[in-house]
Amino acid sequence: MRRILVTGGAGFIGSNFVRMILGEQPDCLVVNLDKLTYAGNLENLASFLEHPNHKFVKGDICDGPLVADLIKDEKIDAIVNFAAESHVDRSITEPKVFIETNVAGTLTLLEAAREHRLERFIQVSTDEVYGALGKEGLFIEDTPLSPNSPYSASKAAADHLIHAFAHTWGLRCNITRCSNNYGPYQFPEKLIPLMINNALNDKPLPVYGDGMQVRDWLYVYDHCTAIWTVLTQAEPGRTYNIGGCNEKTNIDVVRTILKHLHKPESLVRHVTDRPGHDRRYAIDASRIMRELGWKPSVTFEQGLARTIDWYLGARDWLDSIVSGDYRNYYESMYDNR
Numbered sequence: 001m002r003r004i005l006v007t008g009g010a011g012f013i014g015s016n017f018v019r020m021i022l023g024e025q026p027d028c029l030v031v032n033l034d035k036l037t038y039a040g041n042l043e044n045l046a047s048f049l050e051h052p053n054h055k056f057v058k059g060d061i062c063d064g065p066l067v068a069d070l071i072k073d074e075k076i077d078a079i080v081n082f083a084a085e086s087h088v089d090r091s092i093t094e095p096k097v098f099i100e101t102n103v104a105g106t107l108t109l110l111e112a113a114r115e116h117r118l119e120r121f122i123q124v125s126t127d128e129v130y131g132a133l134g135k136e137g138l139f140i141e142d143t144p145l146s147p148n149s150p151y152s153a154s155k156a157a158a159d160h161l162i163h164a165f166a167h168t169w170g171l172r173c174n175i176t177r178c179s180n181n182y183g184p185y186q187f188p189e190k191l192i193p194l195m196i197n198n199a200l201n202d203k204p205l206p207v208y209g210d211g212m213q214v215r216d217w218l219y220v221y222d223h224c225t226a227i228w229t230v231l232t233q234a235e236p237g238r239t240y241n242i243g244g245c246n247e248k249t250n251i252d253v254v255r256t257i258l259k260h261l262h263k264p265e266s267l268v269r270h271v272t273d274r275p276g277h278d279r280r281y282a283i284d285a286s287r288i289m290r291e292l293g294w295k296p297s298v299t300f301e302q303g304l305a306r307t308i309d310w311y312l313g314a315r316d317w318l319d320s321i322v323s324g325d326y327r328n329y330y331e332s333m334y335d336n337r
Helices: 012-024 042-048 064-073 088-093 095-115 150-169 191-200 220-233 250-261 286-292 300-312 315-321 325-334
Strands: 002-007 028-034 054-058 078-081 120-126 173-178 180-182 205-208 214-219 239-242 247-249 268-271
Touching: 002 012, 002 064, 012 028, 012 042, 012 220, 028 064, 042 054, 064 095, 078 095, 078 220, 088 095, 088 150, 095 120, 095 150, 120 150, 120 220, 150 173, 173 220, 180 191, 180 220, 180 300, 191 205, 191 250, 191 300, 191 315, 205 250, 214 220, 214 250, 214 300, 220 239, 220 286, 239 286, 247 250, 250 268, 250 300, 300 315
Parallel strands: 002 028, 002 078, 028 054, 078 120, 120 173, 173 239, 180 214, 205 268
Antiparallel strands: 214 247
């Protein structure tokens, strides 16, 4: 039986990965380590908390003794690291937290993986480490890293640590760099769930600047299958871009959501752009398709329709999320801009 430590497994992407593994890989044990900060939610895993192949542990990836004990006690053979502070806006207001989790936390995991000679370490990174593109061109795995926000800088630093541990100690590592994810269980600070929630409640939809920022959109299930493919098939040392092959402007995404929900475009409210907002990301995912045979299973239109339908059926989950601290955060980010 494969035994993996999934860090950040109660967050958006991590919980979708855990759900996929438990639903599709009966010969895999998942030890799920999550600090349960604002974006970590055990309700994301409600139907799997008692699964015989799932063990949840509340804890911090910066806690070296805890990580070491889990690896030893649970006979872990691989780590998949989703644990990260991940929202650019928050990194602008609280950069120190991003360094602590995304850099120091990754270092703690790497040291434990090296000490216990794990078979594989998968670092889930982001295309934002590459910086911004002009109107043409695509990020490839060899594009120089040029991060433009505290968030992407912290992720780039972690990526460099991965390479250093692989080169210096021979740690068997892979890095995956994904484009913008969307799908079920995403915390509504990110574009798509934020717009869905506001539209459902007939609230203004805050769009940064002119809304012409371009992103590639990746359905979260497809991201999860790609990570599993890298974990089980890739040669150590290889980096893989994972994208959905769906470049869209933010304003087009918002309009599509409004159209699907039969809401007026008059709900759109353009707000002051955030500092240093990268204009365009676009990713070349041909390496993982060519070498490992992975490809997205849905188009953006199909994935977005599934996502909207999921949120329509998960109003209780959504209502419980958009309260308390989130409401204070939302007001600080978007009011009076």
